[in-house]
Amino acid sequence: MTELPENSTRYFNRELSWLAFNRRVMEEATNPAHPLLERLRFLSISGSNFDEFFMVRVAGLMGQQLQKVEARSADGLTPGQQLAAISAEAEMLADNQQAVWTAIRADLAETGIHVLDADAIEGETEAWLEGHFRDQIFPILTPQALDPAHPFPFIPNQGSSVIFDLVRKSDREPVRELVLLPTAIRRFVRLPGNPARYVAVEAVLKHFSHLLFPGYTALGAAAFRVLRDSDIEIEEEAEDLVMTFRSAIKRRRRGRVIRLEMEESISPELEAVLKEELGGSEALLTETGGFLGIGDLAMLVDEDRPDLKFTPYSARFPERIREYGGDCFAAIKAKDIVVHHPYESFDVVLSFLGQAAADPDVVAIKQTLYRAGKQPAVINALIAAAEAGKSVTAVVELKARFDEEQNLYWATALERAGVQVVYGFIDWKTHAKVSMVVRREGNGYRTYCHFGTGNYHPVTARIYTDISFFTADPRVGRDAAQIFNYVTGYVEPHGLELLGISPRDLRNRLVEMIDDEIAHARAGRPGAIWAKMNSLVDPAVIEKLYEASNAGVEIELIIRGICCLRPGVPGMSENIKVKSIVGRFLEHSRIWAFGNGKALPNDGARLFISSADWMQRNFDRRVEFMLPILNKTVHDQVLDQVMVANLLDNEQSWVLQPDGHYTRIVPGEDGSFNLHRYFMTNPSLSGRGAALESRKPVPKLQLKRRRNPPKAKAKA
Incomplete structure (x- = not known):
């Protein structure tokens, strides 16, 4: 380091x-x-x-x-x-x-x-x-x-x-x-x-x-x-x-x-x-x-x-799943699905777990629980599955600050129902949000997985913006099984096919991808990084971003909360821009994008969702995941729709200046754009299924590239 x-x-x-x-x-x-x-x-x-x-x-x-x-x-x-x-x-x-x-x-x-x-x-x-x-x-x-x-x-x-x-x-x-x-x-x-x-x-x-x-x-x-x-x-x-x-x-x-x-x-x-x-x-x-x-x-x-108060908003249920008669497994088996909360309902996650509990062909459910809140929908689904004779494992994190008492309560209820409750590592928090369902199909078994950037918490899912990703990709299923074995049995993962996890290799994987962008820039190709997270603190990653900036990599960061990186400093970080979005919903999703030799966004970009912020605790003292998005439709939604909308927002955005002050962006001649309003009024790409072809298309977002920072006004 x-x-x-x-x-x-x-x-x-x-x-x-x-x-x-x-x-x-x-x-x-x-x-x-x-x-x-x-x-x-x-x-x-x-x-x-x-x-x-x-x-x-x-x-x-x-x-x-x-x-x-x-x-x-x-x-x-x-x-x-x-x-x-x-x-x-x-x-x-x-x-x-x-x-x-x-x-x-x-x-x-x-x-x-x-x-x-x-x-x-x-x-x-x-x-x-x-x-x-x-x-x-x-x-x-x-x-x-x-x-x-x-x-x-x-x-x-x-x-x-x-x-x-x-x-x-x-x-x-x-x-x-x-x-x-x-x-x-x-x-x-x-x-x-x-x-x-x-x-x-x-x-x-x-x-x-x-x-x-x-x-x-x-x-x-x-x-x-x-x-x-x-x-x-x-x-x-x-x-x-x-x-x-x-x-x-x-x-x-x-x-x-x-x-x-x-x-x-x-x-x-x-x-x-x-x-x-x-x-x-x-x-x-x-x-x-x-x-x-x-x-x-x-x-x-x-x-x-x-x-x-704000006009009430009712989240949409993904039409893709409705097209399969509400059968989550059939819809996921056909194609990976991404759900964008709170614009799309957390009910789809509850339906996934509820269907798993009721389905006689489901033999096992494994679930991490970091913050489940006081509403028992997720807990009830796991209890119902255990009472139906399925093998159910719940990794309950006792060290979730200010939720310890509630998590102890749920752990007791789960154990009484026959759920195998595991508390994970003493010195690490299990912060990864993962659900894994093993289902008997034909002569074998198929694994269905859910990965989330947010908690299994029905209340916060209505006000936090997060990504839920569902897949039946066998490679992801095998990697997810290793994550659970790591937490429950301390079995060190080997030969992970797609996932990166901390504290094993997440920082190293991230640094390698930044190094790849540096190599592209030094070879005369575009180097580009977009990343969205809650906090950026880790000094090793910050130094690597400074190195990338000096190599000519264009870096745009959307960091809602803490940012220890100093952007826009000549000779150190002049190619790094940092913005923070504070509005009706709490921006919570973690998304990373790397141009892979082209300007962002592009179809060949390397795109990931994660449970981790770029902080020492996430890299060194927590079990976290990073997952590549490979499906084209999901890739388009997360990169060209979610990330571009975050970069376009000029009604709820603040720009971090080199001296540490934040200035609120003022919409200019190009007009105003509110990303929360956009997603409340425009359905997502991935969840629409056939409706995407038969109904009015979602307005295409166009990112206008500007070398100069957006017009800003001084903080009041």
């Missing part, structure tokens, strides 16, 4: 790049093209993302600092230097979130959705809220005195509380009380009737504190919130992985406090108490005059106002 220079001239800092991504998410909340409640949804997502960033990434850096680990990041910063830079940028982002909330709140009021301040609790509003408080909130609350006999209580991760300074009326004795807001209490109380009126529960609690503390006068009260270290580390010598994870999940609630958020109006006395009890010397402390816990604003998005 390339020896990394310890400076920031070649790489952007990973953590600061992530904060830049979350800023792009937040700025969609100011986009007038989105309906108002959808703008609020973007703001709440930025808040939830922000929390997770502190609970995992910042927690990790603070842990390194406490252990005096001085390992530098690729851009040359120590953990302490990174924390200082993160703290400054995070505070600016938090202030921006509050400003955006203030603006959206005013806009909501104009549409008949009001979020009331505490001083608006009066008259009929006060009378109704008092009854609600007595009946629905008061019974759940447990105030706790803070004195030598009652030490400061434990505040769970993401827990919100209100601390009170009181004085007893009878003897003027000061008393300090703390009230934890249980998760059973919703963050906002909605008053009955219309227009819609909401009051934050902490405002209700403070207003009616005299009911909670009769005989006392409140001198001061302030809400606060804590974020704790939520990463789970598992020792390689763990004897019982399931029991270890059950214990670790419980410990996570009690992790070290990473961030303490307080109301700006908090008194110096109460602030001192919180800092002493929760802040410690290492926690990041912040005060805000706005709303604590921006992610909780998602509750307001549930208001029944379709006029303030």
Whole structure:
């Protein structure tokens, strides 16, 4: 691997790049093209993302600092230097979130959705809220005195509380009380009737504190919130992985406090108490005059106002499968199929598994489960197959962050039904999304496979853009069987025919393909690389891309989130362009294309889908796949339709500049193009079958090549 220079001239800092991504998410909340409640949804997502960033990434850096680990990041910063830079940028982002909330709140009021301040609790509003408080909130609350006999209580991760300074009326004795807001209490109380009126529960609690503390006068009260270290580390010598994870999940609630958020109006006395009890010397402390816990604003998005939300969209079911009477196996056997989520329904994946469970000729099902969510459709199909006497193997990943508890629950349910549950490697995550069905046909067996760039998660499949690929290619079936044997029995794969997998050879395969493009460019032929992913971090791959750029390879990258590569730098990366797309749907698919001696797109391009981003963890610490797309129709759809549409988009796209700033693209004289709108209104190529010939053709996308970057405007 390339020896990394310890400076920031070649790489952007990973953590600061992530904060830049979350800023792009937040700025969609100011986009007038989105309906108002959808703008609020973007703001709440930025808040939830922000929390997770502190609970995992910042927690990790603070842990390194406490252990005096001085390992530098690729851009040359120590953990302490990174924390200082993160703290400054995070505070600016938090202030921006509050400003955006203030603006959206005013806009909501104009549409008949009001979020009331505490001083608006009066008259009929006060009378109704008092009854609600007595009946629905008061019974759940447990105030706790803070004195030598009652030490400061434990505040769970993401827990919100209100601390009170009181004085007893009878003897003027000061008393300090703390009230934890249980998760059973919703963050906002909605008053009955219309227009819609909401009051934050902490405002209700403070207003009616005299009911909670009769005989006392409140001198001061302030809400606060804590974020704790939520990463789970598992020792390689763990004897019982399931029991270890059950214990670790419980410990996570009690992790070290990473961030303490307080109301700006908090008194110096109460602030001192919180800092002493929760802040410690290492926690990041912040005060805000706005709303604590921006992610909780998602509750307001549930208001029944379709006029303030995106027009509902119903995903299509692939017509190719309907042409075979809904028989997934017959359709897949005839030709490979690609399904483009969320424009085409995830129901086709459920139908594939459901048919496998019910088909008496199916003898075995093998399935990876990274995030299955709380909806049991996939789990039920596997259980039904096991109960029907089929051999069913489920690889359940316990290390899927924040889904560990749900995955343990599914693993237990699967085992009870007779499914062989395997937890994979202790030190690697099984992140590959693969389903394999073995079916008796004629005198032998045929293997049907599904490979996905996203999870087997029916909910996220409605909002994440992902690729599902179905094939009965025997070569793919043999390779898939080796992947499962690798995870379940640690049997090292040999002689893989089409698939590349990590941590075995994925990085090397990728580097070899970049080297091939370098060779084409040096021989005077076009060298071209297109790649779409969520994050680009791996220094070895970044250095290889720099080498390709210097050789004259034209590189266009669509990276939604983190990008540590510095594009457009003369003499280093002048032939590399990076864009990020943030819009109605979350861009999640991983697609790689290599020109193979011609400009992209072309019929002979080498095209792959993958479960992996270009990060060290995906190459070195996860089981991932890369799969070549060889079928002509599927090749055309993924390259000429999906990838070209992503490159053409100029309504939801941001361009990464050499200095690390992102600028939003402004549609020019050529008109505007929104890739989400395009796919919502135009059927895909692969899934249409005969309908492709008998109906109006899908508009052909034409990529106009420009040497100059698209017109952009400075970030607001």
